[in-house]
Amino acid sequence: MSREIKFRARITGSDQFICGLPNEVYGNGWDFIHSESGQSEYIDIDTLDQYTGLKDKNGVEIYEGDILKLHTGIKSADDYMKKVVFFESSFCLAHTKDGIEGLSSSKIPFCLIDTNLAKKGLLDKDASSILEVIGNIHQNPELL
Numbered sequence: 001m002s003r004e005i006k007f008r009a010r011i012t013g014s015d016q017f018i019c020g021l022p023n024e025v026y027g028n029g030w031d032f033i034h035s036e037s038g039q040s041e042y043i044d045i046d047t048l049d050q051y052t053g054l055k056d057k058n059g060v061e062i063y064e065g066d067i068l069k070l071h072t073g074i075k076s077a078d079d080y081m082k083k084v085v086f087f088e089s090s091f092c093l094a095h096t097k098d099g100i101e102g103l104s105s106s107k108i109p110f111c112l113i114d115t116n117l118a119k120k121g122l123l124d125k126d127a128s129s130i131l132e133v134i135g136n137i138h139q140n141p142e143l144l
Contacts, residue, residue, distance in 0.1 A: 003051075003053030004051060004053060005021075005050075005051070006019055006020055006021060006036075006050075006051045007019065007020065007021065007022050007033065007048055007049060007050050007051065007063075008047075008048075008049050008051065008063045009022070009033055009043035009044060009045070009047045009048040009049070010043060010044045010047040010138060011041045011042070011043060011044075012041070012042040012043060012044055015139070017047070017139075018033050018035050018039065018041050018043065019033075019035060019036070019051075019061075020033045020034050020035035020036055020039075021033065021034055022043070022048060023040075031043060031045055047065075047138045049063040049064040049065040049066075049136070050063065050064045050086065051063050052064065052084060052091045054091075054131075056068065056131045056132050056133045057071070057129050057130065057131060057132055058132065058133075060132075060133045062084060062131065062133060063084065063136070064084050064085065064086050064091065065083070065084060065136045065137045065138060066083065066084045066133050066135070066136045066137075067081060067082070067083050067084075067133070067134055067135045067136060067137065067140060067143045067144070068081070068082050068083070068084065068093065068131050068132060068133055068134065069081055069131075069132045069134050070082060070093075070130055070131060071130045071131075071132060081134070081143065082094060083137060083144065
């Protein structure tokens with residue numbers, strides 16, 4: 001099984017984001033994205049996030065840097081707000097107040113979400129049915 005490899009980043013000088021594959025121009029690192037539609041834009045490299053290969057309950061693609069709500073039905077959704085990080089070779093959900101430097105025990109790899117919630121009787125289907133993208137760390141830092 002393979003997953004789609006693509007990235008999202010803010011277009012330089014804009015509030016808009018573009019999705020596609022980054023490219024190097026003039027030896028300055030990943031500073032350009034070619035979208036699937038053929039559009040090419042210079043990007044703010046600090047906003048470059050990789051696609052996890054997963055979608056939320058509404059069909060929205062989940063990227064590193066996204067802020068998610070977990071709808072488990074036992075607490076308010078705000079108690080389960082998490083951000084998506086890449087940690088120790090895996091996309092994980094981290095407590096919104098933790099930085100990437102936080103304890104590894106505060107990060108849940110996506111591959112374990114189903115197992116952990118199923119054991120607690122909170123999930124009878126795949127995890128994407130309870131995940132909802134509510135923003136990202138670049139456009140909505142106030143959610144952290």
